[in-house]
Amino acid sequence: MELHPITQAIRIQTERSGQKEHSTPLFLTSSFTFDNAEDMRAAFADETDDNIYSRFSNPNVTEFIDKIVALEGAEAGYATATGMAAVFASFMAVLKQGDHLLSCNAVFGSTHNIIKKWLPRYGIEASYVSANNPAEWEAAIRPNTKMIYLETPTNPGLELIDLEFAAALAKKHNLILNVDNCFATPLNQRPIDFGAHLVVHSATKWIDGQGRVLGGVIVGDKQLIHDIYLFCRNTGPALAPFNAWVLSKSLETLDVRMERHAKNALHIASALESHPKISWLKYPYLPSHPQHEIALKQMKNGGGILCFELKGGLESGRTFLNSLKLMTVTANLGDSRSIASHPASTTHGKLTDEERLEVNITPGLIRISVGLEYADDVLNDILQALESC
Structure with missing residues (x-):
């Protein structure tokens, strides 16, 4: 069989x-x-x-x-x-x-x-x-x-x-x-x-x-x-x-987990896309993503990661992370718990400013790995942190 x-x-x-x-x-x-x-x-x-x-x-x-x-x-x-x-x-x-x-x-x-x-x-x-x-x-x-x-x-x-x-x-x-x-x-x-x-x-x-x-x-x-x-x-x-x-x-649980991660991520990305503190937001399954058609062709869903650029740059990025109450601040991703990170000062911190900008890693870029929590709890944590930026 x-x-x-x-x-x-x-x-x-x-x-x-x-x-x-x-x-x-x-x-x-x-x-x-x-x-x-x-x-x-x-x-x-x-x-x-x-x-x-x-x-x-x-x-x-x-x-x-x-x-x-x-x-x-x-x-x-x-x-x-x-x-x-x-x-x-x-x-x-x-x-x-x-x-x-x-x-x-x-x-x-x-x-x-x-x-x-x-x-x-x-x-x-x-x-x-x-x-x-x-x-x-x-x-x-x-x-x-x-x-x-x-x-x-x-x-x-x-x-x-x-x-x-x-x-x-x-x-x-x-x-x-x-x-x-x-x-x-x-x-x-x-x-x-x-x-x-x-x-x-x-x-x-x-x-x-x-x-x-x-x-x-x-x-x-x-x-x-x-x-x-x-x-x-x-x-x-x-x-x-x-x-x-x-x-x-x-x-054994990857399939059901990824369905929930993607569902949560799409919900949060949709709610944040027009937020006044954000310059831009990317999530593959949002029509606003520059390569949305590619996503539809080769991906079954948008995955569990979204990213956005804070209008206040580096200082706003730090303020955002320091203001989070629920989400974890760590360099990892792909966890059952939602994670926020600031790539310019962590995972890509050893690149030059020029190298980071070449790949659109701007000073205010925030990467969110969306977990399995109740989606609105994660969203509300992001929203209250944005108020401080």
């Missing part, structure tokens, strides 16, 4: 202990035993799928990967200790000295640091293009370009990039399309359906959904994932079995 991916995310169970437990048990072990020397030799020779060492594979980690693979419609996957480990591995396992990476300029702050600071140390060239300037993307491709990397929606400005366009461009030039799908999750957007070769996630965010554990995952083309697996197997950014167990259980 063929099962829907949402059902697979609930029912996939890689292994039981023999006690007939309903919930997957924890496999908290660093290594696995063998009945004899020949079995161990065969495992190390990759002649079997036996677990050897939890840095390589572990039943809890395998279950989590299998669920993400099903949700994303991918061929294979590998899970990492953090989302940034997934991003880094998706670069370093595939790119080599002399290659060129083409990226949208609106990326997470740590990703920006990898692209601009660390990749050049390994002889990997990188350049940025504006998220929504197709002519600029085409013109920036070089003879040594090997990968296109993008976020959509972008962090934190919620720009949307047409995945159909990006995949067509990658196919035209025989490039690898690597998509950070963290903001949307596989329940809202499946880049592989449009032609992406790799998809990365910070599982720390919506996939966990409760701010408990760190994790990352990369899924996509089987051969590319094998290369990533070999890189990670030797360099060691493996996901811990306990974290994998938590994340796998989280996937």
Whole structure:
């Protein structure tokens, strides 16, 4: 019987202990035993799928990967200790000295640091293009370009990039399309359906959904994932079995959680859009969003993130955060509890003023990760904080 991916995310169970437990048990072990020397030799020779060492594979980690693979419609996957480990591995396992990476300029702050600071140390060239300037993307491709990397929606400005366009461009030039799908999750957007070769996630965010554990995952083309697996197997950014167990259980509720997050976010965004203290507000499923048609084409809903610019700039941004009574002030997102952050001074604080403005991270930009609370309670907290700005 063929099962829907949402059902697979609930029912996939890689292994039981023999006690007939309903919930997957924890496999908290660093290594696995063998009945004899020949079995161990065969495992190390990759002649079997036996677990050897939890840095390589572990039943809890395998279950989590299998669920993400099903949700994303991918061929294979590998899970990492953090989302940034997934991003880094998706670069370093595939790119080599002399290659060129083409990226949208609106990326997470740590990703920006990898692209601009660390990749050049390994002889990997990188350049940025504006998220929504197709002519600029085409013109920036070089003879040594090997990968296109993008976020959509972008962090934190919620720009949307047409995945159909990006995949067509990658196919035209025989490039690898690597998509950070963290903001949307596989329940809202499946880049592989449009032609992406790799998809990365910070599982720390919506996939966990409760701010408990760190994790990352990369899924996509089987051969590319094998290369990533070999890189990670030797360099060691493996996901811990306990974290994998938590994340796998989280996937069982991801669908219903994301529906509520999106419903709450749309309600709050609609109510705030014309507020006199706000210069502009972005939410993908509002008709006012510059790429609203793209959102309708490739996203099932608008997701759980909205952002807006306060007219008072930096000082208003600080005042707003200090005036909140219900919402949490933290740099994380994707939690059951609503979160407010000020990207210019936190996640993107190490960028220059010029770099921030290039990706529309203005001094008064506020990013809201909408939680699962009663929506009007969150809205009222935002409204009372705006009164102080």
